[in-house]
Amino acid sequence: MNLENVFKNNEKWIKAKLSEDGEFFDELGKGQNPELLYIGCSDSRVTAEELMGMGPGEVFVHRNIANMVISIDLNVMSVVNYAVNHLKVNHVVVCGHYACGGVKAAMQSADLGILNPWLRNIRDVYRIHRDELNDIDDEDKKYDRLVELNVQEQCVNLIKTAAVQKAYRDRGLKVYGWVFDVHTGKLIDLNIDFEGILKEIMEIYHLD
Numbered sequence: 525m526n527l528e529n530v531f532k533n534n535e536k537w538i539k540a541k542l543s544e545d546g547e548f549f550d551e552l553g554k555g556q557n558p559e560l561l562y563i564g565c566s567d568s569r570v571t572a573e574e575l576m577g578m579g580p581g582e583v584f585v586h587r588n589i590a591n592m593v594i595s596i597d598l599n600v601m602s603v604v605n606y607a608v609n610h611l612k613v614n615h616v617v618v619c620g621h622y623a624c625g626g627v628k629a630a631m632q633s634a635d636l637g638i639l640n641p642w643l644r645n646i647r648d649v650y651r652i653h654r655d656e657l658n659d660i661d662d663e664d665k666k667y668d669r670l671v672e673l674n675v676q677e678q679c680v681n682l683i684k685t686a687a688v689q690k691a692y693r694d695r696g697l698k699v700y701g702w703v704f705d706v707h708t709g710k711l712i713d714l715n716i717d718f719e720g721i722l723k724e725i726m727e728i729y730h731l732d
């Protein structure tokens with residue numbers, strides 16, 4: 525890879541944007557008003573804005589290994605709080621993907637050093653859904669299902685936050701769980717029952 529090309533590509537991109545809209549960068553410089561918070565995996569194949577056909581200014585993005593929402597991770601919690609409370613996004617998406625290396629690593633018995641505490645959160649998802657997962661004989665299908673269940677549990681983790689609970693009550697914010705299929709390019713809506721989960725967990729996790 526020649527990094528010189530990055531700057532040449534950037535020049536071409538600027539020209540292309542300006543030929544579509546001469547004011548593009550003037551508008552971009554005025555500030556951001558995205559309506560969507562996207563929490564995805566750091567995997568280089570899952571490109572956030574590009575796979576949704578969106579561009580600069582349209583999505584607030586957070587990516588980490590295996591699209592995790594961990595309540596003591598200051599990074600993801602700062603992103604959620606800023607996007608929900610200050611940017612006032614009304615849609616929060618957790619987007620996982622099939623063939624996720626983070627999820628795969630959590631299915632194996634190996635000491636991965638500093639990654640252990642991070643991946644332990646995915647092992648917890650496995651434990652919660654052990655009966656369903658152990659009933660799946662095909663290893664690939666089990667892996668795909670764990671990817672989906674991990675997305676679902678990260679949505680649950682979002683719903684446990686005060687920011688999401690308050691924004692739901694005040695302006696109807698919603699949480700969505702999606703999976704990107706790297707084999708076909710298709711984005712799949714898992715149709716997470718946001719209101720059902722919210723109602724069910726409020727008994728214990730009600731904060732606001």
Ligand SMILES: [Zn+2]
Nearest residue numbers: 565567624625
């Ligand atoms: Zn991944």
